[in-house]
Amino acid sequence: xxxxxxxxxxxxxxxxxxxxxxxxxxxxxxxxxxxxxxxxxxxxxxxxxxxxxxxxxxxxxxxxxxxxxxxxxxxxxxxxxxxxxxxxxxxxxxxxxxxxxxxxxxxxxxxxxxxxxxxxxxxxxxxxxxxxxxxxxxxxxxxxxxxxxxxxxxxxxxxxxxxxxxxxxxxxxxxxxxxxxxxxxxxxxxxxxxxxxxxxxxxxxxxxxxxxxxxxxxxxxxxxxxxxxxxxxxxxxxxxxxxxxxxxxxxxxxxxxxxxxxxxxxxxxxxxxxxxxxxxxxxxxxxxxxxxxxxxxxxxxxxxx
Amino acid sequence: xxxxxxxxxxxxxxxxxxxxxxxxxxxxxxxxxxxxxxxxxxxxxxxxxxxxxxxxxxxxxxxxxxxxxxxxxxxxxxxxxxxxxxxxxxxxxxxxxxxxxxxxxxxxxxxxxxxxxxxxxxxxxxxxxxxxxxxxxxxxxxxxxxxxxxxxxxxxxxxxxxxxxxxxxxxxxxxxxxxxxxxxxxxxxxxxxxxxxxxxxxxxxxxxxxxxxxxxxx
Numbered sequence: 001x002x003x004x005x006x007x008x009x010x011x012x013x014x015x016x017x018x019x020x021x022x023x024x025x026x027x028x029x030x031x032x033x034x035x036x037x038x039x040x041x042x043x044x045x046x047x048x049x050x051x052x053x054x055x056x057x058x059x060x061x062x063x064x065x066x067x068x069x070x071x072x073x074x075x076x077x078x079x080x081x082x083x084x085x086x087x088x089x090x091x092x093x094x095x096x097x098x099x100x101x102x103x104x105x106x107x108x109x110x111x112x113x114x115x116x117x118x119x120x121x122x123x124x125x126x127x128x129x130x131x132x133x134x135x136x137x138x139x140x141x142x143x144x145x146x147x148x149x150x151x152x153x154x155x156x157x158x159x160x161x162x163x164x165x166x167x168x169x170x171x172x173x174x175x176x177x178x179x180x181x182x183x184x185x186x187x188x189x190x191x192x193x194x195x196x197x198x199x200x201x202x203x204x205x206x207x208x209x210x211x212x213x214x215x216x217x218x219x220x221x222x223x224x225x226x227x228x229x230x231x232x233x234x235x236x237x238x239x240x241x242x243x244x245x246x247x248x249x250x251x252x253x254x255x256x257x258x259x260x261x262x263x264x265x266x267x268x269x270x271x272x273x274x275x276x277x278x279x280x281x282x283x284x285x286x287x288x289x290x291x292x293x294x295x296x297x298x299x300x301x302x303x304x305x
Numbered sequence: 306x307x308x309x310x311x312x313x314x315x316x317x318x319x320x321x322x323x324x325x326x327x328x329x330x331x332x333x334x335x336x337x338x339x340x341x342x343x344x345x346x347x348x349x350x351x352x353x354x355x356x357x358x359x360x361x362x363x364x365x366x367x368x369x370x371x372x373x374x375x376x377x378x379x380x381x382x383x384x385x386x387x388x389x390x391x392x393x394x395x396x397x398x399x400x401x402x403x404x405x406x407x408x409x410x411x412x413x414x415x416x417x418x419x420x421x422x423x424x425x426x427x428x429x430x431x432x433x434x435x436x437x438x439x440x441x442x443x444x445x446x447x448x449x450x451x452x453x454x455x456x457x458x459x460x461x462x463x464x465x466x467x468x469x470x471x472x473x474x475x476x477x478x479x480x481x482x483x484x485x486x487x488x489x490x491x492x493x494x495x496x497x498x499x500x501x502x503x504x505x506x507x508x509x510x511x512x513x514x515x516x517x518x519x520x521x522x523x
């Protein structure tokens with residue numbers, strides 16, 4: 001145990017020496033990581049806010065069941081029974097033909113200042129069905145709508161199916177785009193970090209050869225470079241996320257009220273904590289993988305002599 | 306004990322650097338390897354320290370079959386060998402003390418032992434007063450003494466010296482030879498590669514003469 005701690009301590013000292021010897025290259029690498037993580041973080045922010053937006057809209061979706069003008073009392077009773085027996089239904093509200101016409105006339109009068117009088121009422125009566133909050137709320141609404149639609153006395157049903165599915169498709173595209181961008185940036189980062197570590201290795205080539213000649217294990221030689229790669233990943237991601245958080249708080253203070261008024265109470269959110277940890281962890285892991293590739297390749301060259 | 310059995314080493318497609326060499330060096334022996342440039346002196350030392358592969362034959366060092374070692378366990382061989390080079394191979398950014406201590410750090414010794422052993426090694430080569438000097442601040446002879454201290458600090462049973470006096474004048478060379486002879490008296494096996502006839506005359510030891518990768522006399 002002590003020897004492991006000592007090896008890590010010596011490795012850390014060597015890492016600091018490496019960084020000092022190649023401070024410019026180290027900083028360039030850290031900045032590149034920061035920019036890449038920044039791009040990924042920005043996409044994540046957009047994604048989570050759109051997701052939040054979708055979730056908040058989803059919860060506002062209600063089912064409107066339009067009734068045929070000649071619907072009988074028994075058919076109405078049948079529909080009301082169906083609403084009552086569905087455990088996911090929170091409340092129902094009946095809107096008669098007259099109420100619908102009154103509401104429509106009022107809203108038109110507010111908009112145009114004109115009183116509508118057609119001499120007849122073209123609007124159907126309806127039920128407004130609200131559902132309880134749940135994970136698969138939209139799916140339940142869609143299923144229930146399908147069932148209700150074929151009931152006698154029902155003209156049609158409406159719950160914003162088309163825009164919800166379009167928005168959901170867009171979110172799937174966002175997810176794929178995020179993953180593809182993440183993979184591409186990770187690959188780029190591995191190349192950049194492994195090149196930085198390679199420079200670091202070459203600048204200490206004599207020392208490495210000497211270490212091996214005087215009995216160092218390959219692990220002992222590799223540790224400082226692996227730590228350097230991890231340090232680059234950690235510094236880059238922390239720098240990037242730190243800057244993003246500052247910008248986020250600034251934007252939130254400036255625009256929160258406007259966003260709330262547009263998106264009806266929805267807050268502008270930063271990357272959730274678990275994803276922050278995943279970003280930092282992935283960045284450190286990328287640093288580790290990249291430096292491992294460089295040291296492994298270098299050791300292979302030495303061993304091929 | 307060191308044994309080479311019919312060792313062949315080639316660099317590229319040219320004539321072999323070592324051509325069917327067999328050699329036996331007993332425990333506690335002091336042996337000079339000599340011969341002109343390209344004779345194979347350095348190649349033998351590199352093979353003994355596991356730094357070069359060889360195509361054919363077998364090499365045993367302290368009972369370890371060198372050809373069977375891989376990168377993962379090569380350190381077991383190297384920890385039983387101290388190496389001294391013509392160009393000293395000291396780390397310029399470390400002091401004399403740190404250079405000697407470095408050889409123990411890589412073997413994961415504790416700090417107290419490292420301090421004590423480093424001081425002892427520097428005392429043995431008469432350089433305690435220069436312990437805080439960096440290599441460029443030391444003369445060639447002093448740098449080679451630091452290198453000897455580094456090679457001996459882990460008390461290896463074998464010391465391989467590759468032209469350790471090649472860059473030094475005769476007086477300093479004699480000093481280095483005496484230091485190595487003292488290590489030999491303390492039990493270390495010394496393999497000293499040199500092409501200097503003066504050194505060969507000064508040290509009364511077995512001489513292995515090489516030429517074009519072959520042992521001419523032993």
